[in-house]
Amino acid sequence: MEKNMITIAHGSGGTATSKLIEQIFKKHFSNDILSQGDDSARLNLGDARNLVFTTDSFVVTPIFFNGGNIGKLAVCGTVNDLATSGAKPLYLSCGFIIEEGFGMEELERIVEAMSATASECGVKIVTGDTKVVQKGAADKIFINTSGIGIVPDGLNISGRNAMVGDKIIVSGTIGDHGSSIFLERESIGFNADIKSDCAPLSGMVQDILSVVPDVHVLRDPTRGGVATTLNEIALQSNVSILIREDSLPVKREVQGVCELLGMDPLYMANEGKMLCFVSEDKADKVLEALHKNKYGKDARIIGEVTGAGEPKVLLKALSGGNRIISVLAGDQLPRIC
Amino acid sequence: MRNYIDEFRDSEVISKIVQSLQGYSGPRLKIMEVCGTHTMAISRYGLRSLLPPQIELISGPGCPVCVTSTSYIDSATELADNKNVIITTFGDMMRIPGNNSTLIHKKAQGSNVQMVYSPLNAVELARENPDKEVVFLSVGFETTTPVIALSVSKAKSEGIKNYSVLTANKTMPEAIKTLAGDKELLIDGFLYPGHVSAIIGTDFFNYVAYNMQKPGVVAGFEPLDILYSIKVLIDNITNGKIILENMYSRIVSKEGNVKAQQKMYEVFEPVDSVWRGMGMIPKSGLGLVKNYEMFDTAKKFDIKQKDTPEPKGCLCGEVLKGKKRPLDCKLFKKRCTPENPVGSCMVSSEGTCAAYYKYGG
Numbered sequence: 171m172e173k174n175m176i177t178i179a180h181g182s183g184g185t186a187t188s189k190l191i192e193q194i195f196k197k198h199f200s201n202d203i204l205s206q207g208d209d210s211a212r213l214n215l216g217d218a219r220n221l222v223f224t225t226d227s228f229v230v231t232p233i234f235f236n237g238g239n240i241g242k243l244a245v246c247g248t249v250n251d252l253a254t255s256g257a258k259p260l261y262l263s264c265g266f267i268i269e270e271g272f273g274m275e276e277l278e279r280i281v282e283a284m285s286a287t288a289s290e291c292g293v294k295i296v297t298g299d300t301k302v303v304q305k306g307a308a309d310k311i312f313i314n315t316s317g318i319g320i321v322p323d324g325l326n327i328s329g330r331n332a333m334v335g336d337k338i339i340v341s342g343t344i345g346d347h348g349s350s351i352f353l354e355r356e357s358i359g360f361n362a363d364i365k366s367d368c369a370p371l372s373g374m375v376q377d378i379l380s381v382v383p384d385v386h387v388l389r390d391p392t393r394g395g396v397a398t399t400l401n402e403i404a405l406q407s408n409v410s411i412l413i414r415e416d417s418l419p420v421k422r423e424v425q426g427v428c429e430l431l432g433m434d435p436l437y438m439a440n441e442g443k444m445l446c447f448v449s450e451d452k453a454d455k456v457l458e459a460l461h462k463n464k465y466g467k468d469a470r471i472i473g474e475v476t477g478a479g480e481p482k483v484l485l486k487a488l489s490g491g492n493r494i495i496s497v498l499a500g501d502q503l504p505r506i507c
Numbered sequence: 508m509r510n511y512i513d514e515f516r517d518s519e520v521i522s523k524i525v526q527s528l529q530g531y532s533g534p535r536l537k538i539m540e541v542c543g544t545h546t547m548a549i550s551r552y553g554l555r556s557l558l559p560p561q562i563e564l565i566s567g568p569g570c571p572v573c574v575t576s577t578s579y580i581d582s583a584t585e586l587a588d589n590k591n592v593i594i595t596t597f598g599d600m601m602r603i604p605g606n607n608s609t610l611i612h613k614k615a616q617g618s619n620v621q622m623v624y625s626p627l628n629a630v631e632l633a634r635e636n637p638d639k640e641v642v643f644l645s646v647g648f649e650t651t652t653p654v655i656a657l658s659v660s661k662a663k664s665e666g667i668k669n670y671s672v673l674t675a676n677k678t679m680p681e682a683i684k685t686l687a688g689d690k691e692l693l694i695d696g697f698l699y700p701g702h703v704s705a706i707i708g709t710d711f712f713n714y715v716a717y718n719m720q721k722p723g724v725v726a727g728f729e730p731l732d733i734l735y736s737i738k739v740l741i742d743n744i745t746n747g748k749i750i751l752e753n754m755y756s757r758i759v760s761k762e763g764n765v766k767a768q769q770k771m772y773e774v775f776e777p778v779d780s781v782w783r784g785m786g787m788i789p790k791s792g793l794g795l796v797k798n799y800e801m802f803d804t805a806k807k808f809d810i811k812q813k814d815t816p817e818p819k820g821c822l823c824g825e826v827l828k829g830k831k832r833p834l835d836c837k838l839f840k841k842r843c844t845p846e847n848p849v850g851s852c853m854v855s856s857e858g859t860c861a862a863y864y865k866y867g868g
Contacts, residue, residue: 177615179846186846356624416518432547489521489730491553496865503598503622 183393183439184498207406208328209251209389212321220323224251225316233280233310235354237347237366238441241280244313245287245295246370246441250390253375254444256327257319259291265299265314272310280311291370293317319372325379331386332407336475337453339446341374341460342367342468343419344396348438349427362423369442374463378446381459387447390440394498396472397436397483399445401497404481411483413473413495433502436485436495447475517731524734525557533745535561537693538737539829541683542700543570543858544728550862552730562741565829566859568682569700571647572599573827573851573858574782578812579675580605583644586673586808587618593636594620595629596644597651602845603854606815626658626672633662633670642804645672649706652676652793653767656774659795659802673804674794677780679703680711681791687719692829696740697723698733701755706771708763709753716751727755774799783851784817784824823850826859833863840864 179186196204203211210224226247233240244264252259264284268277288295321327346367353364371390378385387407391399396418404411420435428435442465448456453471460466476484483495540546546566549555555564568574584605587594594610601610601622614620619639623629626643633641645655655672662670679700686692699712704725712723722743726736736754743750753759771793780792795803804810817824820838825831833839833852843849845861852858 175612175615177611179611184846185844189846356622432544434551485553487551487553487730488518489552489554489557489734490518490525491556493550493553493556494865503601 178501182498182501184398187393188497206328206330207402209254210257210319212255220321221318222252222255222257222321223316223318224248225314226251227312227314229309229312230351231309232351232354233276235366236350236364238368239280239283240311240313241283242287243368243441244315245284245291245293246368247392248315248317249287249291249293249370249372250444252317252319253372254327254388254390255319255321256325256375256379256385256388257321258376259293259317259319259372262288262293262295262315262317263297264295265301267301267303267308267312269308269310270302270305277311280313287370291372322379322383325383327385327388329387329389329403329406332403332409332411332447332475333386333449334409334475334478335450336386336447337450337471338400338411338413338473338475339448339453339456339460339469340396340419340472341371341444341446341466342442343421343424344391344440344443345420345424345428345435345438347441348395349424349435351439353427362427364421364423364427367440367442369465371442371444371465374460374465375444377459377463377466378456381455382448382452384452385446385448385456387445389445391443391445392441393439395435395437395439396445397434397495398497400483400495401481403445403447404483407475408478408481409475410477410480411473412476412486413483414486415488417470417472419468419470437498437502450474521731521734524731524738528557528562528734528738528741529559531559531561531741533561533741535563536695536741536744537563537565537829538696538698538740539565539567539686539694540698541567541569541679542698542703543573544702545698545700545726545733546570546859546862548728548730548733550865552733554730554733557734558737562737565694565832566826566862567686567829568782568785568827569648569679569703570852570858571651571677572603572854573823574677574784575600575603575646575675575851576781576783576812576815577605578781578815579673580609581607581815582805582810582812583673584608584610584613586642586804586810587613587620591639592619593632593639593641594618594644595623595626595632595641596620597624597646598622599854600644600646602848603851604848626655627661630658630662630667630670633667634665637669639669640807641670643670643672645674645676648677648679648703649771650702652775653706653764653771656770659774659799660770662802663799668801671802671804671807672795673810674775674792675780676775676793677782678777678791678793679707681788682782682785683711683715684719685785685788686828687715687721689828694721694829695744697721698736698740699723699725701725701727701732701758704753704755704759704763706764706767709751709759709761713751716749720749722749723751725751725753725755725759727758782827784827818849821850823852823860826852833860836860
């Protein structure tokens, strides 16, 4: 069996991605900061001890979709990764890899979206790079953004901090982005109007931290969805998590698409949602802050951290039965019947 | 307004049925859910954890991808090497391992492999690419076969000559007969697939009840459908009622979908077929009739499928027959995982091993 090659599964954010990171990247890049395993790296630079740094690349197809485009996504993705550490994002870099023949007008629309989104969250795009490759060497346009931000003194938010008794809050409906892109990409003739939730969440995170600065974990459940992100946190913090199916906010259209294709909203990507772990006595305050923000109005508690020592995620199904929620193995594939 | 989903997920009603099931104090019973979609639903809704310990659910051979032979996958991956061929397939087939490769790996190497949601999309692709042969991997039970038949007759009526199907379609009845007649298989009753029954009707399952002395229930796929059907089946077994009950009558009729059956048998006819893990079952597959043989990929490319042995240590065959559970297999969760499946029960999202891996037993 041929196994020594990169397949699409390695980019899915699931088990194959984790293995690639462990077996290739971490093996060769090994250092104490990388091994923390968070979405952004906290750096100690002497006077600037609270600097966080992150990077992300964007290769979405289609590049213009219902609710955004690759440019908006490139700013949101990196800003949100910074926000998960509680940082105020400050500066972004952007690198473009563009296929020859790409329309100048399309490029301008993408850059305008980047500018508007950056303005919304108060970040400056301060450096960049452009490469053009031959026709066929890239799919239209790829964007990399890197970002730095500052974490206020005394804040310690990390995937390693989940504690027994923590309530788990999701900031809104799940699976919107993944379902939206899926419908646009595949010609399956559905007329469901599902918008990507692509949004910059740094302002919303600041709203949370202004009322509850000691949130334990923040994480944006992008590739691999809520299920994969919860598994990552369970592993990082060495805890068991229980979520309840009847508490999961899922739009009817998203549920419908998933039901028809045999897919699960829990594994669908989100680009404008935040998972928040907070002690039980402060959960209501966090919810209140979220509900006041336009990106958090559908926030709700979906479960809690139930135990320590055995990393796993369980779901209490509508039927009352329990099932284990595992990490996505590769891309979700629609079922045959 | 009814949406036919929420009513069948009502937790209050479910808990009443669960209470009644929990009260069962009779002998140990083995119930086989034949259909892969039932297997997934049982796991997804955590239904096993709601049943009393004496009720054991066994997963049968009703996942179309799981029962597809490795030699068929080998033929498909070899065909993918042909630069003049576009392979089109349902998503689930992409990860299934043959002896040498998978379609995902072939795609990564540059083969033209495309996922489609309907064989009719493949016919469109053939129309758009007249210089390429578009091959559809024709896999599935009675649920998916009618639309594949439709694609073939559409290609013929529209004069599209560069479309063909590599057939491995299977039918449920002969496999059920084989299982029901297996002396080693101590199954007390069958949970029959609603989707297949919607096409073929309930007559055959009646035959199994009355002539092979195996009671059964045709069930839908919502948690309430499944739990209530299990309860009905247990009550019938307990009371010695060897009958078939149709608990999915909102979809399934006695005669099934006659139009779909007619379309299916206009294009296909019964042929002997190899089921992964079960071997050759006479007249349990479907091949193209003479009138449509110009759309048969195997004839176009002179493909002779060889019968290849199961991977060493893999218990997929026993799992498909309900004789073993995934947890009995030494490869399960070790060498055999969803990202590196050894056997096809781990490949399909409906495969028994994938369901156990993903949701726990």
